[in-house]
Amino acid sequence: MNGAEMNTENPSAQNPVAPLLELKDLAITFKTNNGEVPAVKRADLTIMPGETVAIVGESGSGKSTTALAAIGLLPSNGRVSGGSIVFDGEDLTNVSEKRMIQLRGSSIGMVPQDPMSNLNPVWKIGFQVKETLKANGLPSGPKDVAKVLTEAGLPDAAARANQYPHEFSGGMRQRALIAIGLACRPRLLIADEPTSALDVTVQRQILDHLETMTDELGTAVLLITHDLGLAAERAHKVVVMYKGQVVESGPALELLTNPQHPYTQKLVASAPSLASRRIESSKGTGRESDEVLAPHAEDLQTDNVIEVKNLVKVYKIRGGWGKSSDFKAVDDVSFAIKRGTTTAVVGESGSGKSTVAKMVLGLEDATDGSITFDGVDITSLGRKEMFNFRRRVQPIFQDPYGSLDPMYNIFRTIEEPLRVHGVGNAKSREAKVRNLLDQVALPASMMQRFPNELSGGQRQRVAIARALALDPEVVICDEAVSALDVLVQAQILKLLADLQSELGLSYLFITHDLAVVRQIADHVCVMEKGKLVEKGTTDDVFEKPQTAYTQALLDAIPGAGLMLPPEVA
Amino acid sequence: MPEIENPTPSPRRAKTSAYPVEHFVADVSETPVAATDSKISDDAPTSLWREAWRNLRKQPLFIISAILIIAVIFVALFPGLFTNEAPNDNCMLSNSDGGPAPGHLLGFTQQGCDILARVVYGTQSSLTVGLFATIGVVIVGGLIGAVSGYFGGWVDAILARLGDIFFALPLILGAIVIVQVPFFRENRNVWTLVLILMTFGWPQIARITRAAVIEVRNADFVTAARSLGVSPFGALVRHVIPNALAPVIVIATISLGIFIVAESTLSYLGIGLPPDVMSWGNDIFAAKSSLRTNPMALFWPGLALSLTVLSFIMLGDALQDALDPKARKR
Numbered sequence: 046m047n048g049a050e051m052n053t054e055n056p057s058a059q060n061p062v063a064p065l066l067e068l069k070d071l072a073i074t075f076k077t078n079n080g081e082v083p084a085v086k087r088a089d090l091t092i093m094p095g096e097t098v099a100i101v102g103e104s105g106s107g108k109s110t111t112a113l114a115a116i117g118l119l120p121s122n123g124r125v126s127g128g129s130i131v132f133d134g135e136d137l138t139n140v141s142e143k144r145m146i147q148l149r150g151s152s153i154g155m156v157p158q159d160p161m162s163n164l165n166p167v168w169k170i171g172f173q174v175k176e177t178l179k180a181n182g183l184p185s186g187p188k189d190v191a192k193v194l195t196e197a198g199l200p201d202a203a204a205r206a207n208q209y210p211h212e213f214s215g216g217m218r219q220r221a222l223i224a225i226g227l228a229c230r231p232r233l234l235i236a237d238e239p240t241s242a243l244d245v246t247v248q249r250q251i252l253d254h255l256e257t258m259t260d261e262l263g264t265a266v267l268l269i270t271h272d273l274g275l276a277a278e279r280a281h282k283v284v285v286m287y288k289g290q291v292v293e294s295g296p297a298l299e300l301l302t303n304p305q306h307p308y309t310q311k312l313v314a315s316a317p318s319l320a321s322r323r324i325e326s327s328k329g330t331g332r333e334s335d336e337v338l339a340p341h342a343e344d345l346q347t348d349n350v351i352e353v354k355n356l357v358k359v360y361k362i363r364g365g366w367g368k369s370s371d372f373k374a375v376d377d378v379s380f381a382i383k384r385g386t387t388t389a390v391v392g393e394s395g396s397g398k399s400t401v402a403k404m405v406l407g408l409e410d411a412t413d414g415s416i417t418f419d420g421v422d423i424t425s426l427g428r429k430e431m432f433n434f435r436r437r438v439q440p441i442f443q444d445p446y447g448s449l450d451p452m453y454n455i456f457r458t459i460e461e462p463l464r465v466h467g468v469g470n471a472k473s474r475e476a477k478v479r480n481l482l483d484q485v486a487l488p489a490s491m492m493q494r495f496p497n498e499l500s501g502g503q504r505q506r507v508a509i510a511r512a513l514a515l516d517p518e519v520v521i522c523d524e525a526v527s528a529l530d531v532l533v534q535a536q537i538l539k540l541l542a543d544l545q546s547e548l549g550l551s552y553l554f555i556t557h558d559l560a561v562v563r564q565i566a567d568h569v570c571v572m573e574k575g576k577l578v579e580k581g582t583t584d585d586v587f588e589k590p591q592t593a594y595t596q597a598l599l600d601a602i603p604g605a606g607l608m609l610p611p612e613v614a
Numbered sequence: 615m616p617e618i619e620n621p622t623p624s625p626r627r628a629k630t631s632a633y634p635v636e637h638f639v640a641d642v643s644e645t646p647v648a649a650t651d652s653k654i655s656d657d658a659p660t661s662l663w664r665e666a667w668r669n670l671r672k673q674p675l676f677i678i679s680a681i682l683i684i685a686v687i688f689v690a691l692f693p694g695l696f697t698n699e700a701p702n703d704n705c706m707l708s709n710s711d712g713g714p715a716p717g718h719l720l721g722f723t724q725q726g727c728d729i730l731a732r733v734v735y736g737t738q739s740s741l742t743v744g745l746f747a748t749i750g751v752v753i754v755g756g757l758i759g760a761v762s763g764y765f766g767g768w769v770d771a772i773l774a775r776l777g778d779i780f781f782a783l784p785l786i787l788g789a790i791v792i793v794q795v796p797f798f799r800e801n802r803n804v805w806t807l808v809l810i811l812m813t814f815g816w817p818q819i820a821r822i823t824r825a826a827v828i829e830v831r832n833a834d835f836v837t838a839a840r841s842l843g844v845s846p847f848g849a850l851v852r853h854v855i856p857n858a859l860a861p862v863i864v865i866a867t868i869s870l871g872i873f874i875v876a877e878s879t880l881s882y883l884g885i886g887l888p889p890d891v892m893s894w895g896n897d898i899f900a901a902k903s904s905l906r907t908n909p910m911a912l913f914w915p916g917l918a919l920s921l922t923v924l925s926f927i928m929l930g931d932a933l934q935d936a937l938d939p940k941a942r943k944r
Binding site: 062089093095096097279280281282287288290291292293294295296297298299300303305306307308311406407408431432435436438439440442443444447448449450451452461462465466497508511515 | 629632635639640644645647665834838839841842853857
């Protein structure tokens with residue numbers, strides 16, 4: 046491995062190769078209004094030259110904080126309060142800011158999380174690359190800039206360098222950020238959730254490219270991710286963090302197959318990408334896993350609760366001088382939802398899946414085609430009939446922070462649908478709210494609280510309770526679990542499945558995440574650029590995908606292709 | 615459907631490191647695993663407003679400005695408690711421009727009136743103008759801004775342009791012109807002044823409300839309310855406006871100070887309140903002729919005006935920090 050060759054000039058008594066980055070017993074605290082709060086405790090981490098190490102953990106586990114400490118970029122209220130950070134034999138724990146600036150870029154590079162906000166919108170891409178090269182004393186002519194961008198996989202780099210960030214797609218922006226991060230050939234690249242804002246297929250391309258590049262350059266990578274499957278697939282070594290502590294670390298495969306710490310065990314059990322793999326391989330032995338709580342679609346002889354036929358939605362895009370062009374967001378889509386089952390609509394961003402959801406909810410008018418609910422076309426409903434229709438179809442949204450009114454306490458939030466529809470009196474409504482909270486496994490003491498006091502998962506439970514208040518028949522989940530941590534996601538999916546079997550609900554599940562689909566859906570519709578490219582039962586679509594697009598989506602599930610030894614399954 | 619050719623390479627295998635990697639497991643007793651998602655705090659429930667209040671209580675800026683404002687309001691309500699002199703009755707030219715004397719703490723104006731009494735009694739009209747102009751502006755501007763932001767389209771286009779037209783007219787210039795209208799020239803009192811200030815003050819609040827409403831209108835909770843069957847107007851009143859209120863309140867407190875100054879400016883120019891109404895602006899106007907001989911006649915009403923305006927602007931600042939959505943705990 047070329048990483049080993051690079052490090053021969055570093056003599057070490059026992060080990061010929063010294064670690065590139067070594068965090069020992071690291072502790073980080075943050076100053077808050079309530080005094081010093083520990084964010085990271087006793088964290089140990091070793092990265093050898095050329096090695097890829099992944100830190101996995103849920104939000105708030107301290108994984109990003111640990112990485113930021115290594116590059117000396119902790120927020121101003123945070124400080125390293127114990128332990129040591131040694132980079133390439135040099136103690137960085139209390140190093141001067143001047144030395145740190147020398148190291149950043151040239152020795153330690155960084156690829157930030159959000160490609161949308163991490164490029165300065167007023168400067169051309171080329172200028173932002175040039176800035177990096179200049180700051181590190183490297184040649185920064187247009188040719189050098191183009192070379193750096195080409196390496197990161199941007200086609201036609203010389204022309205692209207003259208474009209502004211808004212002219213780039215998310216994937217292209219992330220490539221530009223990778224170009225900037227690797228421009229000065231750092232020994233270590235810190236990649237903080239580099240692809241979590243991107244579509245799975247793009248995510249795969251970007252990670253593949255990053256891997257090829259860092260392999261060629263012998264760069265060590267510290268990859269931060271919430272996705273255990275992705276970590277296992279991309280890293281030599283996985284470090285699991287939980288509440289600021291390292292709970293387990295080791296070779297990627299061993300951690301997956303033989304997790305020792307209870308937290309890691311939970312994580313392995315609930316990671317959707319791995320769970321879906323498990324169901325697939327356990328098929329012969331029957332379905333023992335609890336993900337398959339919903340009654341199986343083929344067993345049910347029921348009617349269709351919703352039928353969508355030849356649905357079309359055209360948006361007018363305004364041009365200058367009264368000219369306007371048509372944009373077909375949804376193009377001739379037909380599918381049906383059987384009563385009591387779950388139909389998933391899968392697609393990448395811009396595939397029109399959310400537009401379908403909005404039309405089924407009656408929030409957008411269809412340009413053409415029909416949506417039949419219980420035999421009645423909802424596109425022709427009057428105002429009063431629409432009001433009644435709303436009782437029977439309810440949504441759950443993606444962002445648990447945005448879907449609850451911050452001014453309403455939990456009781457008022459859940460009571461609102463009852464009040465709007467004039468159900469019962471004050472007393473019976475309170476009883477109903479208590480009952481609903483119980484159904485979503487939240488304590489009744491929660492009623493007086495406000496959304497800002499709840500965690501993401503708890504908020505999503507409240508959103509579910511509100512959606513169920515009017516005893517709907519169909520619940521439309523628009524990316525309802527995408528914003529949640531893996532363990533919480535597994536819990537919410539289980540709750541949804543429980544409620545389905547208890548109340549006979551039908552779900553329309555809109556998601557970009559095929560791994561989740563495997564866990565919850567009976568039928569799948571795959572959308573691409575407004576068109577329905579494939580539909581069928583979940584098993585059929587997953588096992589015998591009929592189109593290249595579906596196949597590409599399936600392959601892009603992180604960890605899907607990971608060859609687990611049979612005994613894990 | 616066409617037969618697929620598999621475009622992707624063979625499955626990826628987990629990587630193995632060239633270096634020995636130790637399998638480390640933390641001591642379970644030191645890293646206990648809590649039940650997933652069991653965040654329940656014992657603190658009392660808090661809403662945005664309660665949290666803002668808790669935050670404000672600790673801020674010296676807020677405490678000082680609140681005490682000053684309460685004092686000013688108290689003076690405006692009960693002027694008789696602060697001076698025994700009737701402000702206009704005992705004016706004697708023999709006292710003209712006199713210095714402090716027993717019972718007349720701050721001395722006399724050119725007309726021989728007690729300065730303290732005039733400042734105390736002037737509070738009422740200055741504060742009334744400021745307060746009611748602000749209330750009026752918040753109602754008119756807030757309503758127009760909320761409607762144009764929420765409904766958008768041509769409604770927004772018309773209302774926003776209308777606001778821009780008024781926004782472009784300077785307040786003082788506009789007021790000078792309006793006062794020439796016979797109706798206003800003949801009925802110069804506190805209420806016509808409030809009307810004039812409202813006419814030129816509403817676009818600012820309308821703009822702020824419009825921006826805040828646009829930000830909230832697309833939130834998921836509004837969509838959720840709409841799909842519950844809440845009417846568009848109901849969603850505006852119940853969900854959008856309460857969530858868009860914070861910046862409006864901040865700007866309103868600041869503009870209260872500005873309206874008090876505007877009243878003084880107009881009165882100083884002789885087109886605000888009629889001279890027989892006591893106000894700080896009128897007092898400052900009257901004191902300008904004796905500026906060199908008796909500067910204190912100008913100083914005291916000026917001080918009262920500055921302190922009041924300053925305290926409202928400080929209150930606005932403190933509120934802005936407390937209600938800033940970015941500072942809110944998630």
